[in-house]
Amino acid sequence: MISSLAISTLLILLAYLLGSIPTGYMIGRYAQGIDIREHGSGSTGATNVLRTLGKPAASIVLAVDLLKGSLALALTNLAYAYLPDLLPASWHSWIITGAALGAIIGHSKSIWLNFTGGKSVATTLGVLLVMNPLVALGTLASFGVxxxxxxxVSLSSIGGAIAVNILMLWLNQPTAFSVFAAIAGVYVIVRHKSNIQRLIAGNEPKIGQAL
Incomplete structure (x- = not known):
């Protein structure tokens, strides 16, 4: 009989594989015949796609990257609904956290791109939309302001990474979700290391400017 641990591991692995879908790379390769990693910042995320390929392509990448995160958690919740005898209720928030981390790591360390990828901002927002829509909206509002x-964009992403931690604590979310916010927030900020260096130097490009 399949154990609870095996099912939990499979759910987290599935979340990683969903996150690994290289949306930006695929758009660049099939729409323009380029490797997006060889242009701009080298990221496969929506911001670099916007600078390199324009708004329509970036909109598609943003939407799919959001969906990847949301779907990873939705499938985990679905497994809980259909396998209540195999997945302990006390594990729920922790498995959700594991799946969420799997999805965002998959986006930035895609198995299909030799463990390269984007900076996980959109996928993290997609995860939050299922984890707690109010936290997601608050984070998005912080980003937008x-x-x-x-x-x-990079400064806004870093601000959002900080805001999600504040919101998790303020809304008294489960410990597992606060742990996710802390890890994901640090991870997103670390992924923006080069952007932070440019911000300090005063030469980080604004929207519409080339890198």
Whole structure:
């Protein structure tokens, strides 16, 4: 008989594989015949696609990357609904956290791209939409306000990574979700290391500017 641990591991692995779908790379390769990793910042995320391929392509990448995160958690919740005898209720928030981390790591360390990828911002937001929609909306609002003022996507993403931790604590979310916010927040900030260096140097591009 399949054990609870085996099912939990499979759910987290599935979340990783969903996150690994290289949306930006695929759009660049099949729409323009380029490797998006060889252009701009080298990221496969929506921001680099916007700079390199334009708004329509970036919109598709953003939507799919959001969906990857949401679907990873939705499938985990679905497994709980249909396998209640095999998945302990006390594990739920922790398995959700594992699947969430699997999805965002998959996006930035895709198995299909030799463990390269994007910076996991959109996929993290997709995860949050299922984990707690109010936290997701608050994080998005923080991102939007900072973006509106600064016109710098990376700074807005870093602000969102900080905001999600504040919101998790303020809304008294389960410990597992707060752990996710802490790990994901640090991970997203670390993924923006080069952006932070440019921010400090004062040469991080704003929306519409080339890198």
């Amino acid at each position: 900072i973006l509106g003022i600064s016109r710098i």
